[in-house]
Amino acid sequence: MFLNSVVIILREVLEASIIVSLLLALSFRFRVSKRWLVFGIPSGALTAVLYGIYVGEISNWWEGIGQEVVNVGLHGLIYIFLLVAVVALRKLQQQQDAVFWNKVASLSMIAIAALSFAREGGEMYLYIAGFVQSHQLQSMLVMGTFLGAAIGFSVGALLYIVLTQLKFRCAFDIGLVLLALVSAGMCLQGAQLLTQVDILPMQAALWNSDQFLPEHSLLGQLLYATLGYESTPTPAEAIIYLLALFTFSGVNVFYAYRTHRFR
Amino acid sequence: MCKTLVDLKMCKLLLVTLLWAISVATFAAKPVYEIEIRNHLFYPSSLTIPEGVKVKLMIINRDPTPEEFESYELNREKVIVGNGKGIIFIGPLKAGRYPFFGEFNPKTAQGEILVVKEDEGVSQ
Numbered sequence: 001m002f003l004n005s006v007v008i009i010l011r012e013v014l015e016a017s018i019i020v021s022l023l024l025a026l027s028f029r030f031r032v033s034k035r036w037l038v039f040g041i042p043s044g045a046l047t048a049v050l051y052g053i054y055v056g057e058i059s060n061w062w063e064g065i066g067q068e069v070v071n072v073g074l075h076g077l078i079y080i081f082l083l084v085a086v087v088a089l090r091k092l093q094q095q096q097d098a099v100f101w102n103k104v105a106s107l108s109m110i111a112i113a114a115l116s117f118a119r120e121g122g123e124m125y126l127y128i129a130g131f132v133q134s135h136q137l138q139s140m141l142v143m144g145t146f147l148g149a150a151i152g153f154s155v156g157a158l159l160y161i162v163l164t165q166l167k168f169r170c171a172f173d174i175g176l177v178l179l180a181l182v183s184a185g186m187c188l189q190g191a192q193l194l195t196q197v198d199i200l201p202m203q204a205a206l207w208n209s210d211q212f213l214p215e216h217s218l219l220g221q222l223l224y225a226t227l228g229y230e231s232t233p234t235p236a237e238a239i240i241y242l243l244a245l246f247t248f249s250g251v252n253v254f255y256a257y258r259t260h261r262f263r
Numbered sequence: 264m265c266k267t268l269v270d271l272k273m274c275k276l277l278l279v280t281l282l283w284a285i286s287v288a289t290f291a292a293k294p295v296y297e298i299e300i301r302n303h304l305f306y307p308s309s310l311t312i313p314e315g316v317k318v319k320l321m322i323i324n325r326d327p328t329p330e331e332f333e334s335y336e337l338n339r340e341k342v343i344v345g346n347g348k349g350i351i352f353i354g355p356l357k358a359g360r361y362p363f364f365g366e367f368n369p370k371t372a373q374g375e376i377l378v379v380k381e382d383e384g385v386s387q
Contacts, residue, residue: 214335
C-alpha cells in the first residue's frame with residue numbers, strides 16, 4: 001500500500017514537475033512573471049478534480065473512447081503551447097518586443113502548467129478518492145502520497161537548481177533539448193492512447209528493449225513518466241514521436257537561427 | 264497559392280474520411296471479451312484469446328471504487344470508474360502470456376491474457 005502509493009503519486013507529480021521546472025529554468029533570466037504558477041497550478045488542480053468526478057461519463061463518449069480522446073486532446077494542447085512557449089523564449093532571447101513576448105510566454109506557461117496538472121491530477125484524485133470513499137484511507141496511503149509528491153517536487157526543484165547554476169547559454173540549450181524530449185514523449189503517450197482505442201493501428205513492435213531497461217522497473221517507469229520511454233514501440237508510435245521531435249526542434253532552431261541573423 | 268489551399272482542403276477531407284473509416288471498421292464486429300472487477304479481483308483472472316486477432320476487451324468494474332487496468336506487456340492503461348466500464352482493444356498478438364494488473368490494487372488485482380494458436384483450441 002505504502003510503496004504503491006509512493007510510486008503512483010511520484011509518477012504523476014514527476015510528469016508535471018519536470019515540465020514546470022524546465023519552463024521555470026528557461027524563463028528565469030527573462031523575468032517572465034511567476035504569476036503563471038499561481039494561476040496555472042490551482043486551475044489545473046480544479047480541472048483535475050472535475051475530470052476525476054466526470055471521467056465515468058467522459059469514458060462513455062463516442063462509444064467508449066471518450067477518456068482516451070480527451071487525454072489525447074490534453075496532450076496535444078500541451079504540445080502546441082510548448083511550441084508557442086519555445087517561440088516566445090527565443091524571441092525574448094533576441095530581445096525583440098520583450099513586453100509582448102513576455103506576455104505570450106507567461107500565458108502559454110499558465111496553459112501548460114494548468115493542462116499538465118489537470119492531466120496528472122485526474123488519476124491522483126481518482127486513486128485517493130477511491131480509498132476515501134471506501135473508508136480505507138490508511139495512514140500508509142497518506143504517507144505514501146506525501147512522500148511520492150515530495151520526491152516528485154524535489155526532483156523538479158533539483159532540475160531547476162542544476163539548470164540555473166549552469167552558464168545561462170548552456171542551460172538554455174540543454175533545457176530546450178530536454179523540453180524537446182519531453183514534448184515528443186508526450187506525443188508518444190498520446191499515440192499509445194490512440195492505439196489503445198484502435199484509432200491508430202496496432203502493429204508489431206519495432207524492437208523490444210525490455211531486456212536492457214524493463215518498462216516495469218522503477219527507472220523504466222520514471223523514464224516513461226518524464227520522457228515517454230517505451231520498450232516496444234509500434235511503427236506508428238515511432239513515426240509520431242519522431243515527427244513531434246523534429247517539429248519542436250525545427251521551430252527551436254528556426255527561431256534560434258533568426259537570432260543570429262539579427263545580431 | 265490557391266492550388267495549395269485546395270490541396271490542403273483535400274488533404275483534410277481525406278484525413279477526416281480516413282479517420283471515420285477507421286472508426287467504422289473499428290466498431291465493426293470484433294470479438295468482445297469481458298473481464299469483471301469484483302472485490303479488487305479480476306474475473307476471469309486468465310483469459311484465453313486466439314493468436315493474430317484484434318479483440319475488444321470490455322472491462323466491467325463491479326466495485327464502487329475506481330481501478331486502473333494496466334499492462335506493460337500489452338501497453339494498455341485505462342481508468343475504469345466504480346460501477347463503470349471501459350473498452351480496450353488488444354491484438355493482434357503473438358502466442359504467449361501477457362499479464363495485466365489493477366494499478367490501484369496491484370496485490371490482488373492480477374490477471375493474464377493467454378494468446379494461443381488456433382489449433383490449440385480457444386475457450387473463454
